[in-house]
Each structure stands twice: as structure tokens, then as C-alpha cells.
Amino acid sequence: MSELSVNHLLGIKNLTYDDLQLIFEIADQFKEVINRPIKKVPSLRDITIANVFFENSTRTRLSFELAEKRLSADVINFSSSSSSVKKGETLLDTVNNILAMKVDMIVMRHPSPGAPHFLAKHIKANIVNAGDGTHEHPTQALLDTFSIRSKHTSFEGLKVAIIGDILHSRVAISNIFALKKLGAEVMVCGPNTLIPKFIHTLGVQVELDVMKALQWCDVANVLRIQLERQQIKYFPSTREYSLYYGINKAMLDSLDKEITIMHPGPINRGVELASDVADSDHSIILDQVENGVAIRMAVLYLLASVRSNQ
Amino acid sequence: MNKKLILDQDLLKLTVSRLCQQLIENHANFSASVLLGLQPRGIFLANRIAAELGKELKKDINLGYLDITFYRDDFRRRDTPIVANETQIDFIIENKRVILIDDVLYTGRSVRAALDAMIAFGRPAEVELLVLINRKYGRDLPIEPKYVGRTVNTLESQRVDVGWSEQGKRKDNVWLVNKA
Numbered sequence: 001m002s003e004l005s006v007n008h009l010l011g012i013k014n015l016t017y018d019d020l021q022l023i024f025e026i027a028d029q030f031k032e033v034i035n036r037p038i039k040k041v042p043s044l045r046d047i048t049i050a051n052v053f054f055e056n057s058t059r060t061r062l063s064f065e066l067a068e069k070r071l072s073a074d075v076i077n078f079s080s081s082s083s084s085v086k087k088g089e090t091l092l093d094t095v096n097n098i099l100a101m102k103v104d105m106i107v108m109r110h111p112s113p114g115a116p117h118f119l120a121k122h123i124k125a126n127i128v129n130a131g132d133g134t135h136e137h138p139t140q141a142l143l144d145t146f147s148i149r150s151k152h153t154s155f156e157g158l159k160v161a162i163i164g165d166i167l168h169s170r171v172a173i174s175n176i177f178a179l180k181k182l183g184a185e186v187m188v189c190g191p192n193t194l195i196p197k198f199i200h201t202l203g204v205q206v207e208l209d210v211m212k213a214l215q216w217c218d219v220a221n222v223l224r225i226q227l228e229r230q231q232i233k234y235f236p237s238t239r240e241y242s243l244y245y246g247i248n249k250a251m252l253d254s255l256d257k258e259i260t261i262m263h264p265g266p267i268n269r270g271v272e273l274a275s276d277v278a279d280s281d282h283s284i285i286l287d288q289v290e291n292g293v294a295i296r297m298a299v300l301y302l303l304a305s306v307r308s309n310q
Numbered sequence: 311m312n313k314k315l316i317l318d319q320d321l322l323k324l325t326v327s328r329l330c331q332q333l334i335e336n337h338a339n340f341s342a343s344v345l346l347g348l349q350p351r352g353i354f355l356a357n358r359i360a361a362e363l364g365k366e367l368k369k370d371i372n373l374g375y376l377d378i379t380f381y382r383d384d385f386r387r388r389d390t391p392i393v394a395n396e397t398q399i400d401f402i403i404e405n406k407r408v409i410l411i412d413d414v415l416y417t418g419r420s421v422r423a424a425l426d427a428m429i430a431f432g433r434p435a436e437v438e439l440l441v442l443i444n445r446k447y448g449r450d451l452p453i454e455p456k457y458v459g460r461t462v463n464t465l466e467s468q469r470v471d472v473g474w475s476e477q478g479k480r481k482d483n484v485w486l487v488n489k490a
Contacts, residue, residue, distance in 0.1 A: 002393045022393070029377065029394040038430040041380035071380075305385060305392075 004302050008120045008127040011136035012177035020181060024146055026298035027291070034070060034293055044073035047304050049105045050098045053130070054080040054091075057109055059265050059289065060130050060140070064107050067296035073304075076103070091115060092122055099125055105304065108132075126303045134168050134229065140264050141174030143295040145182060147288045148219055151260055155182035161213040163189045164223030164245065164272050167196050168230065171223060171264045176202050189213035190245060193234040210245050214255060221262040222247060222272050238271050248274035252282060260284055316443065316462060316470070317484040325459040326355070329440060330362045332457050333409065342435070343407040344372040348424050349379075349395035352412035354474040355442050359411060374399035376410075378423040397427075404432035409457075413472040415441040416464075418453035443470050443484060462486060 004019050012020075033041055049068050053061055061077075068075045078098065095106060107128045108116050113135035120127045131137040145155075152158055160179050166172045166188045179186045180203055187205040188195060195206055207213045214220060225241060235241050252259065261273070261283040269275050278285060317325060337343040340363065347356025353375050360373040379394035410424055421439060428434065442459035448466060464470065469487045473479040 026394055029379070029396065032397055033380065033430075036430050037432070040430075042426070043380045043385055301380075 007303070008116070008129075009138050009299055009303060010116050010120060010127065010129050012138045012141050012174045012181070013136065015138075015178075015181070017181050020142070020145070020178065023142055023295065023298050023302065024149060026301060027142075027146055027294045030070075030297040030301070031291065031294040034290075034297075040070050040072060042072045043301055044068070044071040044304055047071075047104045048074040048076070048102060049107060049300070050076045050078060050103045051130075052078045052095065052098065052106055052108045054108070054110045054115075055131065057130070059292070060109065060137075063289070063292040064128075064130060064139075064296050067293050067300060068107075070293065071297055071300060073105075073300070076101075091119070095119055095123060099123060105300065128299060128303065131170055133170065134173075135170050136174045136177075137170040138174050139292070139296055139299060140171050141178040142299065143288055143292040144171075144175055144221060144262060144264065145178045146295050147262065147284055147291045148184075148260070150287070150291070151284060152218065155179070155184045158184040158219065159187070159217045160184050160219045160221060161187045161189055161207070161217035162221045162223065163210060163213060163247070165194045165225045166190050166199065166223070167194045167234070168226040169223050171221075173202075175221060176204055180204075187213055187216060191235050191241070210247065211251065214247070214251060214259065217259055218257075219260045219262060220247070221264070223264065224266060224268055224272060238268075242271045246270070246272055246274060247277055249276040249280065252277060252280075258282060262288060264288070313471075313485045313487040315483060316486050317460060317482075319482045322442075322459075322482045322484065325442070326358050326362060329457050329459060330359055330366060333359070333363065333440070334366065336438075337407065337409075339367055340369070340371055342405070343409065344374065344401060344403060345409050345411055346374050346376045346399070346403075346424075346428065348410065348412040348420060349375055349377040349397070351414075351472065352410075354472075354476050355413055356411040357476070359440075372401045372406075374401065376424055376427055378420060378427045381423040381426040383419060383423065399431055402432050403428065403434045405435045406432075407436045407438070408434040409438045409440055411440045413441065414443045414445060414470045415439070415453070415455055416445045416448055416470075418449050418451035421453045422451050442472060445470060460484075 005016050006014055105126045107130050109130040110132050113133035115132050116127050116129040162172050176186050187207050189207045263285050345356050345360055347353035360371045363371045375398045377395045377397040379392050439455040440457040441455045444455055444458045444461040445464045446461055467489050469489050471485040471487050473483050475482055
């Protein structure tokens with residue numbers, strides 16, 4: 001296996017087990033590269049990548065941009081707030097205009113689920129989904145599982161709990177797909193109102209009591225409450241949420257085992273995670289960020305190398 | 311498929327010993343010299359040489375593995391992506407005398423990529439190239455080895471196969487193979 005089964009990274013759903021392993025394998029090498037004194041390799045020097053962000057992002061965008069620059073690609077950035085999208089241009093027109101400037105790959109974040117899939121059908125460039133609405137966020141799931149992989153020897157039988165706002169979380173969906181493909185057991189935990197109705201069809205357990213979820217799991221991936229996506233109130237107050245679902249040091253200490261704490265960021269300290277947990281030895285939150293660059297380098301590298309076949 | 315044996319186990323052992331003696335002649339006690347084996351196949355030869363030098367000089371020789379995948383010039387010109395191998399260099403090569411080690415030298419493109427890759431670890435004082443098999447014709451770049459195990463005249467339709475017992479082969483053997 002030295003090739004991805006796809007030409008675009010639209011979601012984890014379309015990837016195979018072998019794809020995931022290949023991405024991890026390449027990411028291992030890039031992780032070594034970004035820890036060198038000279039962190040740059042010339043692999044993508046004849047490739048131009050456009051980062052097209054129709055939604056706010058700091059971490060993902062910086063991470064992608066850094067990954068692209070470490071691979072020596074040329075990078076252009078676009079954000080909808082300062083563009084003609086405000087003047088009524090369609091998505092396809094916007095992207096076609098960018099491609100007319102001879103761009104080879106598009107990294108896109110869009111508030112509408114399925115936007116990158118639509119794009120992939122209509123344009124020639126490789127598309128990397130950097131988050132589409134509440135649908136998927138494949139590179140986040142890849143870096144999460146990559147981080148778990150460096151901490152735990154095997155995914156087989158590993159128990160991972162995803163805790164928080166599952167309803168609005170593309171990170172949760174992509175993580176579920178990735179973890180299931182790798183052989184882990186997955187549980188989602190959160191207030192009943194934030195658990196999607198048909199989530200069990202993805203083969204995950206549902207738990208409403210956060211303490212029970214913590215007792216069950218080896219890894220807890222804690223998600224942020226996405227207030228900006230919530231049009232109605234799903235719980236009375238963030239204070240109440242934090243009281244019932246916030247994770248603090250005392251809770252972890254009461255467990256008879258050590259569990260790994262993850263968070264895709266940005267953290268709302270004191271809401272879903274107490275500071276003493278976020279900064280503790282249990283937490284691999286900053287490893288996740290480091291791994292994010294390596295994983296994105298691997299994805300771009302593998303997709304770019306397929307392109308010449310078309 | 312017909313093939314011809316270029317080096318057998320005994321000859322190969324002699325060749326490696328000779329290469330080690332030549333290295334010692336130029337690098338004395340290896341105080342400022344390091345070995346870099348090229349991934350994936352140059353590392354077996356590099357391991358052998360490091361072991362033999364270590365025995366001869368009674369000290370540990372600095373040995374690293376260099377992967378050139380991300381520095382190759384045929385990226386996107388192949389049917390499938392090239393999967394990278396581990397780069398493992400635990401020392402600084404700044405101002406060191408570096409000996410690059412590979413099994414077969416043919417077009418010289420791997421060595422070109424290796425020179426590029428190596429620079430990411432510092433500015434060496436000097437770089438030399440050691441190869442087990444030097445294919446005389448077919449060089450695309452002006453690159454020549456300083457230490458050679460065996461020079462062979464080959465055609466484009468031929469391939470040199472180096473098999474090491476470390477790879478699970480029964481014996482060390484170097485074959486010249488006519489491609490079908």
C-alpha cells in the first residue's frame with residue numbers, strides 16, 4: 001500500500017483502513033522532519049495550494065498553512081469575510097476563479113455540510129475538507145487518532161469516549177468513523193439534547209453520565225460546546241453544563257486508572273475542562289496540535305502525488 | 311530471467327573489509343567523521359561498515375540513516391507515491407566529514423537528493439560517497455563515488471540486485487539481472 005484510495009480528502013467515511021495506516025506512516029516521517037533544525041522539505045515545490053475559509057478558524061488554518069510551507073508549496077489564503085462572496089458570488093464561481101490562477105489544491109472550510117463534496121464533483125483540483133458545517137473534519141480526526149496511536153500501542157479494544165456537544169460536532173463524526181475503522185470502541189457522552197437521534201447507527205454507545213463514561217474509557221476526547229451553532233437552548237446555562245459535564249482533577253483522581261485527555265481546541269477553560277485537567281500530564285492537547293502539522297503534511301503529500309496520474 | 315552473480319558472500323565480505331581499510335586510511339580514527347546510510351537499501355552496507363570499523367578501531371562510529379523520499383526529483387512523475395522511511399541521525403553533522411553510503415550508484419539522482427536532505431542537518435566540512443556497486447554507464451548527473459566496492463558495466467535493460475542476509479535472504483549476494 002503506497003497510495004490513497006481517494007483523490008480528495010472529503011471525509012473519513014470514504015477512507016479505508018489502509019489509507020489511515022498509510023497516512024500515519026507518512027506522518028511519522030514528517031513528525032521527524034518538523035523536529036529538525038531545518039524543518040522544510042522540497043516535496044511540493046511546484047504545487048500551489050489555496051486555503052479557502054468560509055468560516056472562522058485559527059488553529060486549523062495555521063496548521064494547514066504551516067504544513068504547506070514546510071512542504072515548500074506556494075500558498076494563497078482566502079477568507080470569505082474579505083471577499084466577493086459578500087457581493088453575492090457563488091461558491092463554484094469563487095473557486096473556479098481561484099483555480100484559473102493555476103492552483104493545484106484547495107483546502108476548504110465551509111459552513112454548509114457537503115460543500116467540499118459538491119466542489120469535488122465540479123472542479124479538477126484536489127480538495128481537502130478542513131471542516132464542512134456539522135458534517136466532517138477529517139484532518140482533525142486523523143490527528144486525534146494519530147495522537148492516540150503514539151500514546152497507546154493498539155486501537156484494538158481501545159475504549160474512547162467522546163464527551164460534549166456531539167450534535168454540532170464534525171470532530172465527533174469524523175472521530176467516530178476513524179476510530180471504528182481502526183478497531184476501537186467508541187462511546188459518546190453528553191446531555192440528551194446534544195446527542196444526535198440516530199447516533200447509535202454509527203455503532204457507538206451512548207452514555208448520559210459523564211462519570212460512567214470516564215470509568216469506561218481509556219481515552220476521553222472532550223469537545224467544546226459550540227454556542228455559535230446553537231440557535232435554541234439545549235441546556236439551561238453553561239454553568240449548569242459545567243457542573244454536570246465539566247471534567248476536573250478530582251474526577252480523574254477518583255478513577256482507579258489513568259486516562260488520556262484530549263481536546264480539539266479551542267478550550268473553554270472551566271466549562272468542559274478545568275484548567276488543572278487541561279494542563280495535567282493526562283492531557284495530550286498540545287501533542288495534538290504538533291501532530292496536526294505532521295498529519296496535514298502527510299495528507300497533502302499523498303494527495304499531491306496522486307494528481308499526476310489523472 | 312537470467313542473472314549473473316557479481317559478488318558472493320565471501321567476496322562481499324572481502325570487499326567490505328577493503329572499503330573499511332580505505333576509509334581508515336583517509337579518516338584515521340574517525341574522530342570527526344560520520345557515516346550516513348541511505349534509506350532504504352544503503353543502510354545494510356552502512357551497518358556492516360560501521361560494525362567492522364567499530365571492531366577495527368575499538369570505538370563506536372557515528373552512524374545515521376538518511377531518508378531522501380521528500381527530496382527526490384521524480385515526485386509526481388511516478389505512478390504511485392513513494393513511501394518514506396525513517397531518518398535517524400542522532401548527531402550533528404556541522405563541520406563533520408560525512409561519508410554517504412549506498413548500495414548501487416546508477417543515475418546519481420538518489421545521491422543528489424541525499425546531498426539536499428543532508429544539508430537539513432548542518433553544514434558538513436566534507437562529503438564523500440561510498441558505494442558497493444558502481445554502474446559505470448547511465449549517469450544522469452555529474453556524481454562519482456570516492457570508494458567503490460565493484461565497478462560493473464551494465465545496460466539499461468539490466469538491474470543490480472543486492473540481497474543481504476539481514477533482509478531475510480539466505481546469503482549475501484549481488485546479482486546482475488536482465489529485466490524481462
